[in-house]
Amino acid sequence: MENQWFTISVYSENQVGLLNRISGIFLKRHINIESLNVSKSEIENISKFTIVVHTTERWTRHIVSQIEKQVEVIKAFYHRDDETIYQESALFKIASNLLFDERQIQNIIKDSHAQIVTVSREFFVLAKTGRRHEIDEMHQKLEPFGIMQFVRSGRIAVTKTEMRISAMLEEFQHA
Incomplete structure (x- = not known):
């Protein structure tokens, strides 16, 4: 597999130290974060990290899996450049x-x-x-x-396809 550009979107609670732990996941794997942006998301009280990396899909999938293990992380996604605006x-x-x-x-x-x-x-x-x-x-x-x-600035991005994070959060809150 060859390297390509991926945008990783991480939805999380806004907690002190999370950025440090997420960047540590990349550091351990010697993967450079090319761009990083953190902002509020479309969901009240939820932050969105937008992280750009240049690596293989295998490594990206592995990193997203590790990010989702963080307690404050609700959901993480990754997309190729042609899947985002x-x-x-x-x-x-x-x-x-x-x-x-x-x-x-x-x-x-x-x-x-x-x-x-x-x-x-x-x-x-x-x-x-x-x-x-x-x-x-x-x-x-x-x-x-x-x-x-x-x-x-860091990259800001939205996906071309619908992301069902709002529906997922609603289900999570009612559970």
């Missing part, structure tokens, strides 16, 4: 003089569908939302002009 966000801080002096910067902003978030005398900030390769491409185009600061 996903985005990342990035912020680029650039010297302000470039916005007005370099026509190419304006073309990069327009062509990449980025947004100018703020402008000051010293710098301006661009926001870009999209797939990882789109953000990488924009970074590559801006790099020769000098990027003062750069930050990227």
Whole structure:
């Protein structure tokens, strides 16, 4: 089996130390977490971890099984990239003089569908939302002009098919 990209979704109670235990599962298997996002989910009082890994399906299935053994974890799923709709966000801080002096910067902003978030005398900030390769491409185009600061979010994702986590939780609460 060859490595591919997987998005792991973990629904859990919001408990101190769970993130540390989940990351330890990956550490023990020498699997790098490429992206991590934790947020509230569509279910009240339930958190959702979105974890991106590049490994085999066998290892991913094994990791999901280990994650589900954590007491606070309600359910974990994994999906291939073609089974999800996903985005990342990035912020680029650039010297302000470039916005007005370099026509190419304006073309990069327009062509990449980025947004100018703020402008000051010293710098301006661009926001870009999209797939990882789109953000990488924009970074590559801006790099020769000098990027003062750069930050990227973890992946956020929803599945193309219905996830029956809400129904599962309802059954669990009535049991």
